[in-house]
Structure formats: C-alpha cells, structure tokens
Amino acid sequence: MNTTHILQHALQLANAATIEALVNLYRTAIHQFGFSHFIVTGLPSQSQRFENLVLERFWPEDWMSHYLSRDYIRRDPVAIASLVHSGPFTWREASRRASxxxxxxxxxxxxxxxxxxxxxxxxxxxxxxxxxxxxxxAGEAPITRKDALAPVNVLSLTFASRLQLLVAHRSTKGLTLSNREREVLTWVAEGKTAWEISQILGISNSTVNKHIAGAMRKTGSVTRTQAVAKALTAMEIAG
Structure with missing residues (x-):
C-alpha cells in the first residue's frame, strides 16, 4: 500500500459517519497488511476492570473469554509494553523483553x-x-516489518481518534437497538446459542452473530452477557 492509498484510507476513516462504517473501513485497511483481528482498549489501573475499558474489538470470542477469566491483562507482555512505548511496536519485541x-x-x-x-x-x-x-x-502471518509500522500507525491513530468521538456522541444519544438485535439478545438472555437462535428465527448463523456483534457494539460491551445486562438495564429487552 503506497502513501497515496494510506492517505485515502486515513481520510475515509476520519470522515466515517458511524462506528459500524468506521470499523469496516479499518478492517479493510489493516487487511492489506495481513491483520485479521484487532482490539481497541484502555489499560486499567488496579481499581479498574479491563472489560469496561474496551472501546471496540474484532477478536476471537473464545480467546476473549479465556483472557478475561484469567485476568491476563495484568501480565500480557503487549499490554505492559504499551505503558512505556510512545510509538508502534511488534508483539515479538514485547514478548522478547518480557521473557x-x-x-x-x-x-x-x-x-x-x-x-x-x-x-x-x-x-x-x-x-x-x-x-x-x-x-x-493480529493475524496468522501479518506484515510486521519496520517499513509497515508507519502506515499501520497512521491508520490506527486516525481510527482511534474517530472511534472515540463517535463513542462519545453515541453515549449522549442513548442506547437504541434494532428490532432484530433486541430479538436476538432476548434469546441470548434465554441461554440459546447462535445456532439455536438461527433455527428459531429462520436466519443464518452468521446473521445471528452479526446482530449480536451490533448489539455489543451499541452497548459498548465486551461479552454477550454484558450486552444482555446493559440492554436489560436500558429496558431495550424485557427480563
């Protein structure tokens, strides 16, 4: 990806009108470097809970649950390195120092x-x-050469800045789920799996997961259970 393309992607990110559009644009941009997953988060102090600081993520569900249950944020080499670095760095670099x-x-x-x-x-x-x-x-085999860090840095900083503005704007407007998101979350609250919900509603498993992801994004949740709890609190779904 040359400089012109990087600037074009950055401009699109800076002007994204919704969080969903912003995330899709960012995923497309970072895919060019071999990244298939990402997480945007604050790093907690001793009195803060990590899951409450996650702003956005496209991260494997099983890994996220495992990571949270073991409170890995306190020992994660990448998270620890983030406290002392001012610029982008590779996981390998962080892991090497931590070892x-x-x-x-x-x-x-x-x-x-x-x-x-x-x-x-x-x-x-x-x-x-x-x-x-x-x-x-992260990804299976991303490009992590030094010459790739600068464009990834530009794209990520632009994404983070726009994301936090859109999140702040969303919080002032209140929570509004779509009818389908409410319906899917209601079944999640009943303990149904994505496959079971797809059979009940007559839609695909991937569509169910898409609606769950949308509800998690709108509620600012890290897990499905947290999304259900926030939707219940906001009276978006019935308990």
Missing part, C-alpha cells in the same frame, strides 16, 4: 497463537479515563 523477567508472558503469547493470533503489532493511543491505551492488531 527476560517472567515465563508468564511466554505462556500468554503461546495461548494467543493457538487462538489464531500468531503475530501482531501494537499502537499506543490515549484513552480517556484510562492509565494508557492501545490498539493491538
């Missing part, structure tokens, strides 16, 4: 690789009400 002090970081990185997040790049960003923040990007 000098503890084996815990090596284990986390191996488990991430098993989940399909084999290599990546992290871009430190400022996040409101957080100690620090970052965008972590």
């Amino acid at each position: 000098e002090f503890s084996s815990a970081g090596d284990r986390i990185m191996r488990e991430a690789a098993d989940a399909g997040l084999k290599d990546g790049v992290c871009v430190p960003i400022p996040v409101r009400n957080a100690l620090a923040g970052c965008i972590s990007l």
Whole structure:
C-alpha cells in the first residue's frame, strides 16, 4: 500500500459517519497488511476492570473469554509494553523483553497463537479515563516489518481518534437497538446459542452473530452477557 492509498484510507476513516462504517473501513485497511483481528482498549489501573475499558474489538470470542477469566491483562507482555512505548511496536519485541523477567508472558503469547493470533503489532493511543491505551492488531502471518509500522500507525491513530468521538456522541444519544438485535439478545438472555437462535428465527448463523456483534457494539460491551445486562438495564429487552 503506497502513501497515496494510506492517505485515502486515513481520510475515509476520519470522515466515517458511524462506528459500524468506521470499523469496516479499518478492517479493510489493516487487511492489506495481513491483520485479521484487532482490539481497541484502555489499560486499567488496579481499581479498574479491563472489560469496561474496551472501546471496540474484532477478536476471537473464545480467546476473549479465556483472557478475561484469567485476568491476563495484568501480565500480557503487549499490554505492559504499551505503558512505556510512545510509538508502534511488534508483539515479538514485547514478548522478547518480557521473557527476560517472567515465563508468564511466554505462556500468554503461546495461548494467543493457538487462538489464531500468531503475530501482531501494537499502537499506543490515549484513552480517556484510562492509565494508557492501545490498539493491538493480529493475524496468522501479518506484515510486521519496520517499513509497515508507519502506515499501520497512521491508520490506527486516525481510527482511534474517530472511534472515540463517535463513542462519545453515541453515549449522549442513548442506547437504541434494532428490532432484530433486541430479538436476538432476548434469546441470548434465554441461554440459546447462535445456532439455536438461527433455527428459531429462520436466519443464518452468521446473521445471528452479526446482530449480536451490533448489539455489543451499541452497548459498548465486551461479552454477550454484558450486552444482555446493559440492554436489560436500558429496558431495550424485557427480563
């Protein structure tokens, strides 16, 4: 991707009108570098919960649940490195430095690789009400050469800036789920799987997951359970 294309993508990101459009544009842009997943988050202090600081993600569900249940954020080499770096860095660099002090970081990185997040790049960003923040990007075999870090940095910083503006705007407007998102979340609250919901509603499994992802995005949730809880609190679905 040459400089002109990078600037074009950055301009599109800066002018995205919705979070959904912004995420789709960002995914397209980073795919050119081999990244298939990303997470945008603040890094918690001792008194903060990590899941409450996640702004947006396109991350494997099983890995996210595993990561949260073990509170890996406190020992993750990439997260720790984000606290001291001012510019983009590779996962390998963070892992290499962490291995000098503890084996815990090596284990986390191996488990991430098993989940399909084999290599990546992290871009430190400022996040409101957080100690620090970052965008972590990953894939099976992404391009992590030094000459690729600069364009990924530009795209990610533009994405993060626009995302936080749109999230702030959304919070002032309140929560509004679509009818289908409410319907799907209601069944999630009943304990149904995506496949079971697809059979009940007569839609595809991927469509169910799309509506769940939309509801999670609108509620600012990290997990499906959190999305259900927030929808219940906002009286978007009945308990």
